[in-house]
Amino acid sequence: MPRLSKTRKELLTTMMKDSILEAATSVLCTHGVDGTTMDRVAAAADLAKSSLYDYFRNKDELLEFVAQRIMVPTADRIVEAAQLPLTAIEKLSAIVRVTFVSVEEHRALLAFLVQGNVRHRRDPRGEASRTRVVDTVAGVLVQGMRDGEVRSDDPMHLARLFVACLAEYCELWIASSEPAGVEQCVEKLMTFFLRGVAEGAGGGRVAPT
Amino acid sequence: MPRLSKTRKELLTTMMKDSILEAATSVLCTHGVDGTTMDRVAAAADLAKSSLYDYFRNKDELLEFVAQRIMVPTADRIVEAAQLPLTAIEKLSAIVRVTFVSVEEHRALLAFLVQGNVRHRRDPRGEASRTRVVDTVAGVLVQGMRDGEVRSDDPMHLARLFVACLAEYCELWIASSEPAGVEQCVEKLMTFFLRGVAEGAGGGRVAPT
């Protein structure tokens, strides 16, 4: 057989990486980050453990690959949404919508990563993506404050609360036995985020001590 | 010498367990959940590793004990706050306040557990406490809806968002270099939770698709 053309070779490699990605994803969902061993990934990929090392230099690189493959496109879409010519509130809606769509694609995994990584302070995998998202949201909030759409407060704090709610709601949604439609989720979450839970327009005077 | 009375014996055991608890807490703060080995706990407790097994059947039981000891009292206080004769909104304020006070007491650890455990799907430690808190908050929200203080929505969903925000804000607060006072935090978080981020009374019309 003649040497495979470089392109073809890379294609095959890419397909294998994707197949391993899928296996790793499934193991991650089933066993959690700490339970994700090379053994299990290999088994899920129906491959010898050592073969994993033909595609990834080590476990970290593999996990990094998973994180990138899942988080980065989502973060990308979010950043793009924030760059559309919209009002701040419209952008926030768009961000929520885009997130739900991504999560719907990857179901459990994204939620898992969103959580897992956010929380493991020492685990840098995926942290970059989260930071990008938080920063993007903060930027939108600043725009909203400038335009009088959003009340004045520390934008980074609000952005983190926003992302935390988003993550929690994704989790909720995915775990739900009869998940609601994306649009309904967007609306509910935006309502919560914009108006809070208090009844009525003038509501929400914070209770005295 | 007569045998120690059963009571006295149990008292000593309890003291040892507390001493181990302290050691485990310190290790958890220093090394994180994954870095918490029986070796390190034993060293921190100035005890032989094998002696840990005289007080706890295994590592999980030990960690469970830690989780209980830290989370349960906080959850207790939260439940108590929810039982005071207050309006729903006042109760929510009280819950937030009580949480911040607990977090302030345990600093890193509580926040760590709040995060770490909530997120690790497979890790049931502390999950019970979290569930209790969410349920309690949901109950308060139901009261609020009945009394016209809280707008109508799925109380479990709102409760989870509430707790998620609370956890995120604790994290924020603990990581902060010049942490604000408890009262200020309570107010900010309650404002967010009750009124959202939208400017003005009529704000927060959710953006159309």
Added chain:
Amino acid sequence: MPRLSKTRKELLTTMMKDSILEAATSVLCTHGVDGTTMDRVAAAADLAKSSLYDYFRNKDELLEFVAQRIMVPTADRIVEAAQLPLTAIEKLSAIVRVTFVSVEEHRALLAFLVQGNVRHRRDPRGEASRTRVVDTVAGVLVQGMRDGEVRSDDPMHLARLFVACLAEYCELWIASSEPAGVEQCVEKLMTFFLRGVAEGAGGGRVAPT
């Protein structure tokens, strides 16, 4: 049982380390440096592999310990011999003698280390000892040249040749089925080293090209 006194504890640990040392020594002799696995050492020590790590942090530390325990005392004796108030030639004799005595104590192992390390350029274990020995010999040779006992030449080169011959002769000696006495070895090697192989006093005119 009361806590073992620190002294007693250390004593036991030391005994175990020695027992492991012996096991490692035997494995080294049998399988060579590259064939010395923790598995084999554990088996030879009649211990679980993991127990080795109770006494040595890792394989390198174990091998380092072996090297130190074997090489350092020998190197020490050699250095001491070089500090006696003797003529250079007498010192060289003393060095050879001391080496043979050490080798006799440790038989195969010392020879093995002498070789193994000398040759594995990348393996720093024991290298320090060898360097010390070579330097010491070089010092003695310098003294000999100053005193007119040794002909002028690069002392480092001569020292390395000296040590190489010493090592080779040890090897020879150990492999021999009817090993000669130490004194005879010393004499033969010294004769070789001092006078070479040429017959007669005026011998050894180097052959022309």
Added chain:
Amino acid sequence: MPRLSKTRKELLTTMMKDSILEAATSVLCTHGVDGTTMDRVAAAADLAKSSLYDYFRNKDELLEFVAQRIMVPTADRIVEAAQLPLTAIEKLSAIVRVTFVSVEEHRALLAFLVQGNVRHRRDPRGEASRTRVVDTVAGVLVQGMRDGEVRSDDPMHLARLFVACLAEYCELWIASSEPAGVEQCVEKLMTFFLRGVAEGAGGGRVAPT
């Protein structure tokens, strides 16, 4: 196309083996014996790893081939030198000279093999060549003793010392930043070997105990 003639086929195979030899040589020089993996050799040979097995049954055979290809010609030249119609001392000179020339050709590699293999007791690669050399030298020494050029002693012992010195000096020479010329090396080494290090004709009375 007609089948290649057997001869032609073998020729191609030989060429490939040589090409792999070169690759292996380069890897050996760069990474040492332990760092010489089939992967690296394949990469250096610009060949698939599995293709190596079309030419060598296994790694040992490959290394053996390398050893032979490097050592055998040198040993051959040494044996030839020993067969010239010369005095023993002249022969020894010739042997040293021939060795240095070979080493100069292969630089690091030969020295590496001389060391690495000689010392690894379990590693038979190259051992045969070394034995041939030692035997040849021993033969020359016997001639020298018969002719009164070399003092009486065990010729095998002296031969081994001779070879050990030769190897050490090669190493020295190769590691040297400003290596001396071959002739100078030959002379120095022969002087050492024939006359030892003692000053003066009558020198080298071995020191008394």
Added chain:
DNA sequence: GATGAATGAGGATTCATTCAT
């Protein structure tokens, strides 16, 4: 109760080797 010692079940990683195409 407490301790020191020991262990077995993994886990990541490397590498020589095989085999269908």
Added chain:
DNA sequence: GATGAATGAATCCTCATTCAT
């Protein structure tokens, strides 16, 4: 002949757990 893909056996190391004293 050559290749890409795959593999199993080793190897180092960690850690929860047990047990005699």
